Amino acid sequence: MTKILAIAQNTFKEAIRDKILYSLILFALLMIGSSILLGMISINIETKVTIDVGLSAMSVIGAVMAVFIGINLVHKEIDKKTLYSILSKPIHRTQFILGKFLGLGFTLLVNLVIMAVGLVGVLMFISRGTGGIHSSLFIAVFLIFLQLLLITGIALVFSSFSTPALSAMFTLALYFIGQFNADIRHFGTAANSLAIQSVTTSLYYLLPNFGNFNVIAGVSHGRPIAWTLLGYDLIYSIAYLFILLSASAVIFGRRDLK
């Protein structure tokens, strides 16, 4: 475990010393801040618009961070051969993958916390400190975090065997498909063909389902998030991540570092 934590800590250190990360956080904070202006032109629904824009910015910018930083950090290690001096030490490749994942996960968590603090600040500014901030906002942020962990897991799988450009393309494609995964299943049901139905059902279970993680609309309307949904998303994330990280470990374990 010490070795995994050492790798995670180093990954975090590398990520926070990367200037791109700060640009992305700044961009996200600007987007969250700009929701004040949008709120001004939306009479009586300032809070709704701010939560909507703020959470969406966190979700999208977070996904961009997860994809690009996740892929870049793994590929850089392979390209620059920094891995040689690490993997020659008494380290299992699985430990390396887990360390990288934990480090990236922690980086994303810190970034989300910074963005969430920005959003809460904006909400307090709008309500002049009078309106309470509902706990469902924080649950929504947690669900965004789970989603980002899944994206990081997918990015790790692709970067364990593919080029950075292809890895980014595949991961982004899965991110977008994952947003509409439930529609694939509905399409199969509507198609009225057993063959199509079995294909769409298989795809539904195989591809990540991010639809259940998106509670932004509900939260902005002040609707509470069902605990069952939170529990389902948590179990789903753990199971899916287990599969993704196992796949990364197996693929990366067989790879020759040329």
Place this chain on the structure above:
Amino acid sequence: MIAIQIENLTKDYPVGFWRKRQVRALDGLNLTVEAGETFGFLGPNGAGKTTTLKLLMRLIHPTSGHAEILGRSFTDVSVHQQLGYLPENPFFYDYLTAEEFLNYSARLFDLPAQSIPSKVTALLDVVGLPAARRLQLRKFSKGMLQRIGIAQALINDPEVVFLDEPMSGLDPIGRREIRELILELRRQGKTVFFSSHILPDVEALCDRVAILYAGKLLGCGRLDELVPQETGSMELMVGHFNETLRNELQAIGKEISMAGNLLRVTLADQGALFRAVEAVHRRGAHVIRILPGKESFEDYFVKLFAPPGGSARAKPL
């Protein structure tokens, strides 16, 4: 006791985009290195030296064959607790300082936290980088990177040290320091396995060497077994000579040439040497040096690897 035992180790790489074909980088290598030996691994570029080291370090997987290090399979992760490795042209995390990088390396060996700071300080001193402790590795020169690479390879006080081209990128002073370091490791009873292109270093440091060419082992043994030490000829350096002596020596010697203001005479055997020395004495000139006509390892190496139209590189299967 055997430190490294390599048996029939072979590595094929697939090359090509559509129709992949296999290229054999290492072909059935068999090698034994005794504990405490300083072992030189030689061969021209593309001969398979780095491939061998990367196989032993588990960075690539063998096509066939096996190796044992300190009596355990090289695939056993725990054996790597006692190994140190310096990769060829090392590149490390450029955002870390020298101290942070060595700390990180130490943590990967699970070394006790309280012992790490003193180890880091001692190693930075050993490799001559105490002033660069808080300098980011991105600001390091090639030679400094090589030194920090050696420091990370020694952080766990390893039993066996693998060094891939340790002298590469170093200036003459740096080379000399690393040579001293390898000698010190030998004095401490460590096994050092290093690949190099710099033959005088190999001659100065190694107990035994292995020579690799196009993935195959050409020879393995002590330098004096591999390289003919005496060719029978002698070299005589003469000072304060005159034209008469020069003509006389030309008749006795095989070859005659000037080296600065000295006369260099190559003589075929000891009889010729005695006649030449007698002539020098008789003409009142000075014998400056007599050198045995030893073929240098470099001469041997060049002869070995310069077959007409040959290539040291790995061949397609």
